[in-house]
Amino acid sequence: MALHEDQIQVTEVEKAMETASTSEKKTISTILIIIAMQTEALPVVNRFHLSEDPDDVFPKGVPWVRYHGIYKDLHINLIWPGKDSLLGVDNVGTVSASLVTYASVLALKPDLIINAGTAGGFKAKGACIGDAFLASDVAFHDRRIPIPVFDLYGIGARKVFCPSNMLKELNLKVGKLSTGDSLDMSPHDEASILANDTSIKDMEGAAVAYVADLLSVPAIFIKAVTDVVDGDKPTAEEFLQNLVTVTAALDHAIVQVVDFINGKCLSEL
Amino acid sequence: MALHEDQIQVTEVEKAMETASTSEKKTISTILIIIAMQTEALPVVNRFHLSEDPDDVFPKGVPWVRYHGIYKDLHINLIWPGKDSLLGVDNVGTVSASLVTYASVLALKPDLIINAGTAGGFKAKGACIGDAFLASDVAFHDRRIPIPVFDLYGIGARKVFCPSNMLKELNLKVGKLSTGDSLDMSPHDEASILANDTSIKDMEGAAVAYVADLLSVPAIFIKAVTDVVDGDKPTAEEFLQNLVTVTAALDHAIVQVVDFINGKCLSEL
Numbered sequence: 355m356a357l358h359e360d361q362i363q364v365t366e367v368e369k370a371m372e373t374a375s376t377s378e379k380k381t382i383s384t385i386l387i388i389i390a391m392q393t394e395a396l397p398v399v400n401r402f403h404l405s406e407d408p409d410d411v412f413p414k415g416v417p418w419v420r421y422h423g424i425y426k427d428l429h430i431n432l433i434w435p436g437k438d439s440l441l442g443v444d445n446v447g448t449v450s451a452s453l454v455t456y457a458s459v460l461a462l463k464p465d466l467i468i469n470a471g472t473a474g475g476f477k478a479k480g481a482c483i484g485d486a487f488l489a490s491d492v493a494f495h496d497r498r499i500p501i502p503v504f505d506l507y508g509i510g511a512r513k514v515f516c517p518s519n520m521l522k523e524l525n526l527k528v529g530k531l532s533t534g535d536s537l538d539m540s541p542h543d544e545a546s547i548l549a550n551d552t553s554i555k556d557m558e559g560a561a562v563a564y565v566a567d568l569l570s571v572p573a574i575f576i577k578a579v580t581d582v583v584d585g586d587k588p589t590a591e592e593f594l595q596n597l598v599t600v601t602a603a604l605d606h607a608i609v610q611v612v613d614f615i616n617g618k619c620l621s622e623l
Numbered sequence: 624m625a626l627h628e629d630q631i632q633v634t635e636v637e638k639a640m641e642t643a644s645t646s647e648k649k650t651i652s653t654i655l656i657i658i659a660m661q662t663e664a665l666p667v668v669n670r671f672h673l674s675e676d677p678d679d680v681f682p683k684g685v686p687w688v689r690y691h692g693i694y695k696d697l698h699i700n701l702i703w704p705g706k707d708s709l710l711g712v713d714n715v716g717t718v719s720a721s722l723v724t725y726a727s728v729l730a731l732k733p734d735l736i737i738n739a740g741t742a743g744g745f746k747a748k749g750a751c752i753g754d755a756f757l758a759s760d761v762a763f764h765d766r767r768i769p770i771p772v773f774d775l776y777g778i779g780a781r782k783v784f785c786p787s788n789m790l791k792e793l794n795l796k797v798g799k800l801s802t803g804d805s806l807d808m809s810p811h812d813e814a815s816i817l818a819n820d821t822s823i824k825d826m827e828g829a830a831v832a833y834v835a836d837l838l839s840v841p842a843i844f845i846k847a848v849t850d851v852v853d854g855d856k857p858t859a860e861e862f863l864q865n866l867v868t869v870t871a872a873l874d875h876a877i878v879q880v881v882d883f884i885n886g887k888c889l890s891e892l
Binding site for chain 2: 537
């Protein structure tokens, strides 16, 4: 009985490895770009000549918007979580990010997820305004559960797919990304951010990574720095001041990344 | 053209009101109970003789567990988000709660959602250990976005369906629920919790309410108090000490609520 169970497990592991290896060798065909803010999304929509999808890949009532099109050999889907129906602001943060990632992966079956957006950067880790970073790891900094093991679950640290050839070829910085639902940084958040060895701080990344892992889709994280968190200026002010100009840097980085992906399989990235 | 658009809008509002009114008069048939922790869920599973669903209503790879069965005139579905595959602890918090709410509503089309669980209570608002509360309002206390309008989006305050006849008949307290992804309470969280006029503090409610609203399903929130947040004892210690005994109070409250719902339509609750 025990032997039989072991055999089943071995076979399943072998099958999973085979599937993983097959998908790593398949040329990437469909990519899913998730961008939380309209200001960040529209330059990318225009750059790739994507059009808004009038069909309902999402259920009635949700504000999520899908833009899609063909660029070179790639089917590009860009999902923007839309605006809050009452307040009219972008649906930023981890709840919307996890929902759109889940719904989009099920509907569109992408080979690769790209979560792109602006972020705060830490000058102590070499971040400057306008830098584009690729994340090597993600974690949360505002989920404190001081019970053994639950504490680790709350932090939710995980390595993410960090394409080594892409890093070498493109002029991107690399660092750890920490995610929380606040734009500011409280002393408690700061302690967690330092413990997470963070270079960049955003409001969606770790949630996208969590769902991508659940559904076994590789995800990369491109974040352009709008504000220096450990600098002198208040984050909200600096964020708003730099949002539009830094989205140009973000757009440029996304195009570089998509051009690099085109025609390659996962193991070549 | 403007007149035509107005006419369409009026027709759509009329249609929506008609649908809402029809569903309010329909006897409740399917309920969806969402409970984040196994310790909280199992007494309810046993009480209603629910069985685990071997079929896949959820996609492959997700750890979410569905228990279901018939109780009196009701189809009961209880969804527990399961355990983290690496760490083995319950998938608590807003990301998992929003995902299971979304996936369960789409798969099971419930007439009513009940989000039940343990919570911290505020003695300043009359909460004692073991009390069962019904939420009148929900909000988040750890999503600070200090930009006009985005600040309101972060707080995400909303009135929830708070059944007045149920409140009168059953011995439940009523109060505002505030949600965050930490078990502890930082000074920043505390300021938001006070601003939210909070009686009870949990880690899922406002996320469940957000998704329920997106998908237009009424949701009620039953929370039993495991720890007094504004008391003398550390939350984590008091929470663990009282978790098992307070789940008995929670179980009792859920049975009362389900018995009250049985045979009624929404407008009678």
